[in-house]
Amino acid sequence: MTLRGKIENHWDFSSEELVDGVLVPKRLRVTMTGELGEPNAALHFEVRNGRPECVDFTVTAKPDGRAIRTSDLKTLFIDGIAETAFLDFATPPGGGALGGADEAETRRLRKSIERAIHAPGRGPSRAELEEVARIYSEHPNAPTSAVEKLMRYSRRTASRRVQQAREAGLI
Numbered sequence: 001m002t003l004r005g006k007i008e009n010h011w012d013f014s015s016e017e018l019v020d021g022v023l024v025p026k027r028l029r030v031t032m033t034g035e036l037g038e039p040n041a042a043l044h045f046e047v048r049n050g051r052p053e054c055v056d057f058t059v060t061a062k063p064d065g066r067a068i069r070t071s072d073l074k075t076l077f078i079d080g081i082a083e084t085a086f087l088d089f090a091t092p093p094g095g096g097a098l099g100g101a102d103e104a105e106t107r108r109l110r111k112s113i114e115r116a117i118h119a120p121g122r123g124p125s126r127a128e129l130e131e132v133a134r135i136y137s138e139h140p141n142a143p144t145s146a147v148e149k150l151m152r153y154s155r156r157t158a159s160r161r162v163q164q165a166r167e168a169g170l171i
Contacts, residue, residue: 016047018116021093022109024052024086032081037065039072045082051116052082079117086113124161126168132161133170 015023024047032041044056057078059068090109124132132147139146148158165171 015091016050018047018050018052018112019119020108020112020115022112022116023091023093024113025089028085028089030081030085032076034062034065034072037062039065039068041076043078043081045085051119052086052113054078054082082117083110083113124164129161129165129168129170133165136162136165136171 014026016026017023026047028045030043030045032043034040039059039061041057041059043054045052046055047053048055057076059072059076061068087106087110090113092105092109096105132151135147135150136143144155144158144162147153147162148155151158151161153161162171
């Protein structure tokens with residue numbers, strides 16, 4: 001799917017601060033229009049705990065277009081879309097032009113947004129850890145194996161999620 005992205009609207013005009021004091025919108029919606037009958041995509045982003053995150057994602061086939069394919073989903077680099085979308089609305093510390101006044105400022109803003117997107121702590125949600133704890137407690141003979149199979153995790157991820165659920169006081 002060859003997509004051309006455009007920022008459709010900016011949901012929340014209040015700003016959120018990212019790393020390095022960069023201000024960005026609290027919420028954004030990005031729409032991407034497929035070319036030559038290819039599907040369209042819409043992504044909703046929110047800044048949560050100083051990190052831009054995708055909170056909703058839809059891909060829709062056009063009525064006269066072709067169906068959605070796995071290859072369409074492989075072309076959508078969500079972190080890159082977030083970086084570009086938030087950069088368009090980013091304001092440097094102390095004010096300044098949206099998206100950066102010059103090339104050097106734009107690079108600094110892009111780097112700050114990238115660091116926020118890839119900041120440590122992008123771990124599982126509380127709901128995911130609660131599900132891990134539930135599965136763990138329901139399968140006393142092989143609890144970590146059950147978590148691995150039922151949550152479709154690798155063995156390493158299952159072990160890590162069990163440990164995280166334990167640290168959260170859920171197990």
